[in-house]
Amino acid sequence: MKYMTAEPFRIKVVEPVKKTTKEERQAWLQEAGYNAFKLKAENVYVDCITDSGTSAMSTEQWAAMMLGDESYAGCKSFYKLEESARDVFGIKNVQPTHQGRAADYIMASIYCEKGKYAVGNMHFDTFRGNAEVLGAIPVDFVIDEGLDTASSEHPFKGNLDTNKLQKLIDEKGADQICVIIITVTCNNNGGQPVSMANIKAVSEIANKHGIPVVMDSARLAENAYFIKTREEGYADKSIKEITREMFSYCETATMSSKKDGLVNIGGLFLSRNEDVFLQANQLAIVHEGFITYGGMSGRDMEALAVGLQEVCDEQYLEYRVKQVKYLGDKLKEKGIPIVEPTGGHGVYVDGRRFFPQIPQNEFPSQRLVCALYEEAGVRAVELGACAFGSKDADGNPIWPELETMRISVSRRVYTNNHLDCIAEALGDIYKKRDEYKGMKLVYEGPITSLRHFTAGFELL
Numbered sequence: 001m002k003y004m005t006a007e008p009f010r011i012k013v014v015e016p017v018k019k020t021t022k023e024e025r026q027a028w029l030q031e032a033g034y035n036a037f038k039l040k041a042e043n044v045y046v047d048c049i050t051d052s053g054t055s056a057m058s059t060e061q062w063a064a065m066m067l068g069d070e071s072y073a074g075c076k077s078f079y080k081l082e083e084s085a086r087d088v089f090g091i092k093n094v095q096p097t098h099q100g101r102a103a104d105y106i107m108a109s110i111y112c113e114k115g116k117y118a119v120g121n122m123h124f125d126t127f128r129g130n131a132e133v134l135g136a137i138p139v140d141f142v143i144d145e146g147l148d149t150a151s152s153e154h155p156f157k158g159n160l161d162t163n164k165l166q167k168l169i170d171e172k173g174a175d176q177i178c179v180i181i182i183t184v185t186c187n188n189n190g191g192q193p194v195s196m197a198n199i200k201a202v203s204e205i206a207n208k209h210g211i212p213v214v215m216d217s218a219r220l221a222e223n224a225y226f227i228k229t230r231e232e233g234y235a236d237k238s239i240k241e242i243t244r245e246m247f248s249y250c251e252t253a254t255m256s257s258k259k260d261g262l263v264n265i266g267g268l269f270l271s272r273n274e275d276v277f278l279q280a281n282q283l284a285i286v287h288e289g290f291i292t293y294g295g296m297s298g299r300d301m302e303a304l305a306v307g308l309q310e311v312c313d314e315q316y317l318e319y320r321v322k323q324v325k326y327l328g329d330k331l332k333e334k335g336i337p338i339v340e341p342t343g344g345h346g347v348y349v350d351g352r353r354f355f356p357q358i359p360q361n362e363f364p365s366q367r368l369v370c371a372l373y374e375e376a377g378v379r380a381v382e383l384g385a386c387a388f389g390s391k392d393a394d395g396n397p398i399w400p401e402l403e404t405m406r407i408s409v410s411r412r413v414y415t416n417n418h419l420d421c422i423a424e425a426l427g428d429i430y431k432k433r434d435e436y437k438g439m440k441l442v443y444e445g446p447i448t449s450l451r452h453f454t455a456g457f458e459l460l
């Protein structure tokens, strides 16, 4: 397939984006309290705030939507989704939910126990919120290399540290751990993959001690592609063979289909434990909808059934992972400090190394988000002092280890020309990086772990 290095699709429908002036963007930033979540999307030129729910759907998906069966119970669209999900996960019992966080909520309600530990590589914030509400103690046991943004080139920085897990079991007793959750890929530290060997090792420890394993699988196909290309023994396996093996090591899986489902909304809860599945059905009926739609419309289930198949296409995944790496390489050429190797769904810029003069309590990564929007109309997101900061019992701030700006790349949406704009703008900001000062947090909501969505800032 020599020469065929372009995108594995052509464009049939386009959505115009608006060019704006720096003066306009400065005014909009100020109105938004220097919080990118409060900007109007129409005033964004390249939107990289998230890869969630932003995928472009294919002709096959749009065609499938016309077949949506909107019957309340037992609709055809559910059975198509069930078949597609069984094929990819290798798990028989499939409950749709309206988004990933609803599946998180159901999972947390079933597995979390008050005062017991929920161990993860790095928990996603919606699960963390659910666990805290239910009184469980979420702990992140990602390997140390996973927190090292500067030097480590570890191929699986999303791995869960089995020594830390074993130590907790030895010190507290296995009965004090209610669940182990492996998030694939690991979003918080760079969309970093988890190796098959690690998933297997964690599940062996868990099985020995009777602890259930759950996989939070929003980006399951990207993780499988990294296993295929980086882990010995998987080069000749198909993506679905790899996903099925990944999920053979867990009891239950949750998925936000807004990522690797290649759709704009939806989620899944799957379990091979019949009792757990029956409980999930009950919770779905109360909170989501009847068990054969769980908050999704028939047409959305049709689109997801097709999307789950398309995302396992290797030509798609090769393009996907290479496009993210393309942006990472462009930034590296300009000397910009990024998390390496680049992960599955975005490039993470190290805010502390970019702006060494701005201390963490003055939000260096948030400053960078604002600078990038101001300069080029590109919207990224802070994953650092604001999003991951917490407080001790006396209300004193605890600053997180990771301090990054995530540039998420939506699936099948932007061309490499758009990514070039980002690289050019960031390169220019980097050249004059000494001129920037930090920011002051002037408003935050009552729930610290969710403050980044509504926070207000001022420039220092």
Ligand SMILES: *Cc1c(COP(=O)(O)O)cnc(C)c1O
Residues within 6 Å of the ligand: 052, 099, 100, 101, 102, 104, 124, 126, 127, 183, 187, 216, 217, 218, 255, 256, 257, 258, 259, 266, 267
């Ligand atoms: C997005 C995401 C969720 C939450 O899903 P929503 O569809 O946004 O509700 C949960 N876990 C992970 C790993 C995610 O990426």
